[in-house]
Amino acid sequence: MLHKLQYISQGKLPEDHIKNIHSVLNAGVKFVQLRLKDVDENIYFEIGEIARELCNEYKALLVINDSPTIAKRSKADAVHLGLNDACVEVARKIFTDKKIIGGTANTYEHVKARCAENVDYIGLGPFRFTSTKEKLSPVLGIEGYKSIIDKMKKDNLKTPIYAIGGIELKDIESIIKTGVYGIAVSGLLTQAVDKKQLVTEINKILHHA
Numbered sequence: 001m002l003h004k005l006q007y008i009s010q011g012k013l014p015e016d017h018i019k020n021i022h023s024v025l026n027a028g029v030k031f032v033q034l035r036l037k038d039v040d041e042n043i044y045f046e047i048g049e050i051a052r053e054l055c056n057e058y059k060a061l062l063v064i065n066d067s068p069t070i071a072k073r074s075k076a077d078a079v080h081l082g083l084n085d086a087c088v089e090v091a092r093k094i095f096t097d098k099k100i101i102g103g104t105a106n107t108y109e110h111v112k113a114r115c116a117e118n119v120d121y122i123g124l125g126p127f128r129f130t131s132t133k134e135k136l137s138p139v140l141g142i143e144g145y146k147s148i149i150d151k152m153k154k155d156n157l158k159t160p161i162y163a164i165g166g167i168e169l170k171d172i173e174s175i176i177k178t179g180v181y182g183i184a185v186s187g188l189l190t191q192a193v194d195k196k197q198l199v200t201e202i203n204k205i206l207h208h209a
Contacts, residue, residue, distance in 0.1 A: 110159060
């Protein structure tokens with residue numbers, strides 16, 4: 001069972017990612033993605049191992065962004081593949097069938113392709129402009145999600161969709177009402193002063209919207 005709230009790590013340095021992951025785990029998050037960009041593979045692996053230990057301690061799922069190899073080496077629960085990363089078929093061979101594979105999508109065509117690849121969940125966005133991602137795709141907004149979810153229903157596609165990209169607390173209820181499964185957030189939790197309180201509020205909305 002996938003948790004409806006996923007945290008995507010951020011930080012200037014690899015150790016900042018670990019600090020932020022630790023603080024959200026402590027606040028009650030059970031689904032964490034380690035997203036390191038432009039780092040040496042050995043550093044990614046080292047940080048992945050630390051994140052794995054932390055997630056074990058808090059009984060949380062660990063997702064590694066981009067790299068099926070690092071995901072396998074660090075014994076992560078999942079790998080998340082961007083549109084330009086390794087293909088899902090290759091990732092399954094590296095990472096075994098029993099693990100979770102998530103994939104990015106920005107359009108309905110991407111969603112259809114991801115469903116055909118049998119990913120376990122889709123990160124669909126961005127909801128609005130976000131500074132945490134370079135080369136941002138066109139923003140979807142509420143109407144974009146509604147339109148894509150409607151098309152999925154017509155085509156009988158049931159892969160869980162996570163909304164992602166610049167999501168704030170006030171947006172969550174209306175996002176969930178579009179029919180998406182959950183949300184993935186980064187800055188919202190990283191910058192929160194009282195993370196525990198925020199996680200409680202988010203989970204309440206996710207399970208009752």
